[in-house]
């Protein structure tokens with residue numbers, strides 16, 4: 001490369017120098033995570049106000065860029081990598097995963113077809129078979145990587161729509177029978193979004209009620225299907241969740257699968273968060289019947305230390321997904337089409353990142369045993385937290401804790417009014433979050449304001465959970 005030609009990319013010497021600085025910067029950030037407030041102390045618009053409204057016309061130095069990273073961007077970061085980020089489904093990126101992202105961008109390959117990067121396609125095939133074996137998903141499923149669980153589910157449900165054979169691929173939804181998807185009232189709203197996208201509309205979804213543990217009641221599902229058939233509605237898909245978003249409830253997949261088999265309805269299982277725990281023999285009980293599913297979602301970017309984004313869809317009838325989406329264009333035809341896999345055939349997108357590198361680096365660096373040990377430890381800490389809460393006089397559990405998410409609320413003996421308890425718990429959560437020492441999130445279960453504490457971060461240790469409980473106890477005393 002001619003170093004004097006200013007119209008080329010950053011010279012390799014400078015790339016090397018700045019790259020080393022940014023690796024130092026990143027290593028420093030990860031080493032000092034606990035010095036940052038988990039939730040930044042900024043208001044909407046604060047960050048934007050500090051950024052120039054016009055792009056620079058002339059080149060700027062990396063010193064300036066890194067300085068703005070420190071002074072403008074960092075103060076507006078919510079620190080997901082912080083060990084006391086215990087909100088939502090705490091997801092962390094590991095060192096090997098971060099480095100894989102760098103390599104992926106360095107190659108900048110686009111895996112639309114096999115020829116546009118054979119290694120992308122073949123590494124994805126290989127790593128997804130590894131992951132499939134790790135989770136115990138039978139060999140007759142095929143894996144595909146998408147960005148998020150929302151998109152994986154969209155493709156699972158699109159396959160279900162194709163499977164009813166109503167000619168929708170050709171004619172669209174206008175002449176189609178009225179279709180119905182069933183899921184529990186606790187299913188993630190990405191399922192509703194998939195139905196919006198696929199033309200089922202919100203009326204195309206029937207929410208099935210749940211038992212006291214927030215799990216779908218199979219007899220209610222069966223009743224709903226019968227009722228719909230009697231009205232001439234065509235049942236298209238059932239979505240079961242193992243690890244719902246609010247409370248991590250487990251729908252009884254085995255029983256649901258039997259109903260789906262009998263009724264010939266596509267069964268999609270969303271294990272976006274909890275799926276990784278299928279690696280552990282002691283957690284297999286939550287996955288009974290999963291081999292009977294038609295499609296299964298699991299997100300290594302949630303709890304397997306792979307940087308966002310990385311979601312997997314395993315599908316038992318990949319030919320149905322292919323039938324739903326494959327289209328050929330002259331410029332994408334190659335001599336290898338009959339010999340190789342072209343991932344563009346399995347979804348709405350043409351271009352795709354080299355995401356498989358991330359899972360490959362992560363599995364190789366930690367090893368399956370190392371990954372299992374980390375997940376097992378998270379579950380152990382969460383069970384310990386649940387035990388502390390259960391034994392406390394001023395807090396109570398509001399849901400079972402099958403995985404690593406604890407759902408609870410403060411319940412001082414002096415207060416029994418439900419609306420006062422809701423108010424108190426909302427204040428309590430906001431109070432501890434405002435210290436910057438932790439980030440917790442909430443949900444509502446049976447109308448009760450529920451605080452969720454999630455242990456699934458790579459840097460979380462038992463003492464972090466203890467510190468958060470102390471923070472909650474002290475904040476509750478000050479609010480009472």
Ligand SMILES: Cc1ncc(COP(=O)(O)O)c(C=O)c1O
Pocket residue numbers: 089147148149150151188190241243244245270271272273299311
């Ligand atoms: C059970 C479940 N499914 C799907 C999703 C959506 O995940 P994503 O952000 O990858 O689309 C979530 C998010 O938390 C979830 O909990």
